[in-house]
Amino acid sequence: MIRLGLRENQTAFRPGETIAGAVLWEYEKVPAGAEVRLVWFTRGKGTEDGGIAATVAFAGPPAADTREFSFDAPNGPYSFSGTLIAVLWAVEFVVMPGGEFQRIEIVIAPDAQEIHLPRIEQPKAGGLQARRS
Amino acid sequence: MNVTISSSSNSAAGKGCATLFFSIFAIAGTVFLGFFCWAGWNTARAYAWKKTDCVIESSAIQESHDSTGFDVSYTYRFGGRNYTGNRYTAGMLSTMNSASAQRALARYPKGAAAYCYVNASSPAESALLRGNLWVLLFGLIPLVFIAVGVGGIIFVWRTKPGAGGAVSERLRGGKGGVLGIRIFGSVFILVGGGLMYVMLVHPMLKEMAAAKWPQVPCEILSSKVGQHSGSKGGHTYSVDVRYRYTIGGREWIGTNYNFDTGTSSSLGWRAVVVVSLPAGKKTLCHVNPDDPLDAVLSVQGSPDRWFGLIPGVFLIVGLFIFFKAPAAARKGSVVPLSVTATDSGLPAIRQGGATGETELKQAAPPGCAFAALMLFALVWNGIVWAILLSLGPRETVARIFLGIFAAIGLGIAVGAVYRLLALFNPRPVLTVSAPAVPLGGTLEVRWRFTGNVRRIVKLTISLMAREEATYRRGTTTTTDRSVFVNTVLLDTADRAQFASGSVQVEIPRDLIHTFTAPNNQIVWMLHVHGDIPRWPDVNAEFPITVLPRETATFFQEQPPTP
Numbered sequence: 001m002i003r004l005g006l007r008e009n010q011t012a013f014r015p016g017e018t019i020a021g022a023v024l025w026e027y028e029k030v031p032a033g034a035e036v037r038l039v040w041f042t043r044g045k046g047t048e049d050g051g052i053a054a055t056v057a058f059a060g061p062p063a064a065d066t067r068e069f070s071f072d073a074p075n076g077p078y079s080f081s082g083t084l085i086a087v088l089w090a091v092e093f094v095v096m097p098g099g100e101f102q103r104i105e106i107v108i109a110p111d112a113q114e115i116h117l118p119r120i121e122q123p124k125a126g127g128l129q130a131r132r133s
Numbered sequence: 134m135n136v137t138i139s140s141s142s143n144s145a146a147g148k149g150c151a152t153l154f155f156s157i158f159a160i161a162g163t164v165f166l167g168f169f170c171w172a173g174w175n176t177a178r179a180y181a182w183k184k185t186d187c188v189i190e191s192s193a194i195q196e197s198h199d200s201t202g203f204d205v206s207y208t209y210r211f212g213g214r215n216y217t218g219n220r221y222t223a224g225m226l227s228t229m230n231s232a233s234a235q236r237a238l239a240r241y242p243k244g245a246a247a248y249c250y251v252n253a254s255s256p257a258e259s260a261l262l263r264g265n266l267w268v269l270l271f272g273l274i275p276l277v278f279i280a281v282g283v284g285g286i287i288f289v290w291r292t293k294p295g296a297g298g299a300v301s302e303r304l305r306g307g308k309g310g311v312l313g314i315r316i317f318g319s320v321f322i323l324v325g326g327g328l329m330y331v332m333l334v335h336p337m338l339k340e341m342a343a344a345k346w347p348q349v350p351c352e353i354l355s356s357k358v359g360q361h362s363g364s365k366g367g368h369t370y371s372v373d374v375r376y377r378y379t380i381g382g383r384e385w386i387g388t389n390y391n392f393d394t395g396t397s398s399s400l401g402w403r404a405v406v407v408v409s410l411p412a413g414k415k416t417l418c419h420v421n422p423d424d425p426l427d428a429v430l431s432v433q434g435s436p437d438r439w440f441g442l443i444p445g446v447f448l449i450v451g452l453f454i455f456f457k458a459p460a461a462a463r464k465g466s467v468v469p470l471s472v473t474a475t476d477s478g479l480p481a482i483r484q485g486g487a488t489g490e491t492e493l494k495q496a497a498p499p500g501c502a503f504a505a506l507m508l509f510a511l512v513w514n515g516i517v518w519a520i521l522l523s524l525g526p527r528e529t530v531a532r533i534f535l536g537i538f539a540a541i542g543l544g545i546a547v548g549a550v551y552r553l554l555a556l557f558n559p560r561p562v563l564t565v566s567a568p569a570v571p572l573g574g575t576l577e578v579r580w581r582f583t584g585n586v587r588r589i590v591k592l593t594i595s596l597m598a599r600e601e602a603t604y605r606r607g608t609t610t611t612t613d614r615s616v617f618v619n620t621v622l623l624d625t626a627d628r629a630q631f632a633s634g635s636v637q638v639e640i641p642r643d644l645i646h647t648f649t650a651p652n653n654q655i656v657w658m659l660h661v662h663g664d665i666p667r668w669p670d671v672n673a674e675f676p677i678t679v680l681p682r683e684t685a686t687f688f689q690e691q692p693p694t695p
Contacts, residue, residue: 015681037301042653045613046602049650052301076681080645083615084602085653092301101299110682115645117600117617 001026004036004093004102011104012112013073019106020070023093027063033096034058036069040077044085061095079107082117151289159282165275173272176224176264182250185209185259187218189245194234201229201388203237209249211256218249218257224264231375231388232426277320284313314458321451325444333441336392336434343392343419343432351378351387351418351430356410358403361396369396372403374410378418380425387418387428397437398528406431439519446512491568493675496658499560503552510549514542555669559584561661569678573642576677578622578659581633589671591664592631594623596638598679601654618644618657631663640679647679 006021013019023036035057041050056069077087089108094101107114187209195202206219221237229237241247241261252258359373372390379385390406410416410430421427517538559582566577580594598618604611622636638659648655657679663671 035301037299039301041300042650044602044653045604047604047652048303049653050300050303076646077648078645078681082600082617082645082655084600084613085655087648087653090300092299094299094301099299099302101302103299115643117645120616120619 002093002095002100002102004091004104006091006104006106012107012109014110014112015073015075015078015108017073017112018070019073019091020068021091022066022068024066025061025064025095027095030063031061031095031097034061034067035094035096037092037094038071038074038089039092040087040089042085042087044082046085073108076108078109078115080109080115080117083119148289152286155282155285155289157282158278158285162275162278162280162282166272166279169269169272169275172224172264173269176266176269178252179223179250179260179263180266182223182252182259182263183211184248185211185251187247187249187259187261189241189243189247190217191243192238192241194231194238201231201234203229203234205237205241205261207241207247207249207261209251209259211251211253214256216251216257216259218259218261220258220260222262222264223250223260231386235386235426274320274323277316281317281320311458315455318451318454318456318458321447322455323451325447325449325451328444329441329448331394331441332444333438336394336438336441339392340432340434343421343429346419346421348417349378349380349420351376351416351428353410353412353414353416354386355412356407358400358407359396369398370400370403371396372406374407374430376416376418376430378420378428380420383425385425385428387426387430389429391429391431391433391435393435393438397440399435399437402436439515442519443516446516489567491565493563493565493659493677496674496676499552499555499558499673503549503556506545506549506552510542510545513545514539517542551669555672557584558665558669558671559586559589559663561663561671561673561675563659563661563675565677569680570638570640571680572640572644572646572682574640576638576640577635578638579633579635580661582631586631587628588665588668589628589631589663590666591626592623593621593625593660593662593664594636595660595662596620596622596640596657597660597674598644598655598657601656603652622659642682646681647677 003024004021005023006019010019019038021036023034025031025034035055037052037056038054039050039052042048053074054071056071058065058067071091079089080087088105090103090105092101092103109115187207190206190208192203192205195204203221204219205221206217208215208217210216247261249259249261250263354375354377356372356374359371361369361371374388374390376387377384378387390410416430418428418430419432517535521532521535521539562581562583564579570576578594582589596618597616597620599614599616602613604613618641622638623630623634625631640657645655647657657677659675659677661671661673661675665671
């Protein structure tokens with residue numbers, strides 16, 4: 001049995017903010033390893049991309065334990081959602097072997113709100129003033 | 134979240150077609166693997182047989198209308214009993230032709246003492262030669278087919294990313310794909326390179342060597358155009374010629390007209406050759422001084438020779454796949470111009486060199502587009518017209534079918550010419566006040582043109598940003614684009630403004646920065662469009678790097694342009 005929780009159930013963060021939480025696991029046998037990972041990944045029409053931004057590994061984990069963790073929210077990529085692509089962030093707690101996991105999706109963006117991209121078909125008229133040199 | 138996920142790429146029909154496609158690979162590979170296992174076992178077990186003295190009782194070359202064989206009979210004593218054998222080889226051996234049959238006859242004349250290999254557990258089973266074990270290496274080819282077929286089916290039906298399992302576990306596993314992609318590319322390289330060597334390179338090398346061989350008198354014994362059943366119901370043809378010549382006081386029979394191998398549907402030139410070689414004609418043939426059975430009548434390549442270029446396409450594709458494998462398999466990199474990917478997959482911002490004027494690079498220089506289209510047009514039209522011109526006069530259906538491809542080739546050629554004309558356009562040069570700008574920041578953009586800018590009648594410069602999502606549908610890779618910023622910075626028909634100028638660009642604060650992952654990108658750019666009457670327009674994109682807001686402190690505000 002595993003559990004993952006974020007401090008004060010916060011799921012939206014600004015870049016640089018601390019993402020903190022705790023994990024709990026209970027097994028009959030000693031697990032080979034346990035890690036909390038901060039990951040980003042894409043979702044949408046394109047083939048999935050992603051990366052592991054940071055990892056907190058619990059070396060030599062006992063059969064049952066509770067641990068705390070914290071990450072600094074990185075500068076980017078921001079959480080956003082467009083017509084074709086979305087970038088999501090998540091905190092994952094993974095126990096090996098077997099890969100049992102829990103995931104909490106979070107938002108990392110300047111105003112702690114997912115950015116929504118508009119869709120534009122035609123150029124907007126106007127623009128900024130041009131001047132000859 | 135307003136992302137829409139394509140349903141068509143995941144449809145049952147699409148998966149069914151892809152499964153059928155990959156099943157053909159898997160089934161064909163399994164059938165061939167079965168054949169190689171059977172033939173390999175027959176070859177390998179002969180290597181456990183006992184080497185025994187034997188005497189050749191009779192040997193002769195067996196000729197039929199389209200094949201050559203070697204009949205042999207020999208006697209041997211094993212376990213106190215006498216046996217008679219008539220098997221030349223056990224297991225796999227290359228196909229017997231006139232030259233190899235004559236070699237066998239010279240090696241095993243009647244009355245000669247020789248060795249044969251006897252199956253100790255069944256002494257009546259024996260052979261003079263054992264097959265080549267290295268031929269078993271070809272058994273790797275069906276394994277690759279099986280891997281492609283089974284791997285493809287697994288890929289088609291695997292769980293959609295994001296539907297289950299830890300994301301971080303998938304990302305960790307994604308780095309092992311380079312080897313698989315390189316193996317896949319190697320198949321194309323081996324097949325394309327091998328066929329190109331056999332069909333083009335080897336015959337040319339042999340011709341160069343044969344040009345120095347002595348020419349000896351020879352007499353044509355027979356000649357005809359051989360007709361063979363083609364795989365698609367038609368016929369293929371060959372020059373079937375036999376001639377005799379004398380080397381070292383011994384008479385030899387040659388059957389090679391030139392060094393080209395195989396048959397084709399080209400009848401015309403073969404008929405001309407056969408007419409020029411009537412039975413009884415005395416002529417000269419080129420004979421290898423080191424091997425009197427290596428002889429040809431002609432050291433000129435046939436018109437079919439250039440079919441050997443077709444496997445070159447497979448070779449190029451294979452090399453491309455092989456060397457692009459690391460990029461294709463890379464996961465988690467985020468690489469805008471002044472942003473590099475860390476090992477963890479996050480962008481890291483380079484702080485050095487973050488200020489100063491920078492000349493932007495065009496996304497797709499017109500010369501590259503022309504070269505790519507021209508190369509494609511040459512390959513496409515070369516292949517189509519080579520096949521079209523080799524067709525016989527009665528192959529009307531094939532001509533009509535290939536006519537469609539020829540029309541497409543014409544369209545590609547027209548496109549190449551269009552790109553060629555665009556090379557003579559005036560070219561925009563854009564300079565920005567900093568190599569990267571944060572969201573909400575301001576960028577000074579200067580433009581100028583090289584070439585005759587007076588040909589332009591209307592000039593538009595826009596700030597654009599778009600999403601680019603690359604995905605696979607079946608066996609094709611597609612990129613969809615969606616524009617989310619398109620702001621016109623300059624739109625003028627005043628020719629006095631065309632030659633040079635500058636604009637201030639304010640990057641919206643509440644949007645997304647440049648993002649470059651292998652399959653998903655956010656691209657910011659400056660787009661220049663110059664309208665030229667009755668000529669390809671100036672159409673150029675210059676990517677710029679837009680950074681997250683938090684990096685704003687890395688950039689100093691640029692002094693205003695006087």
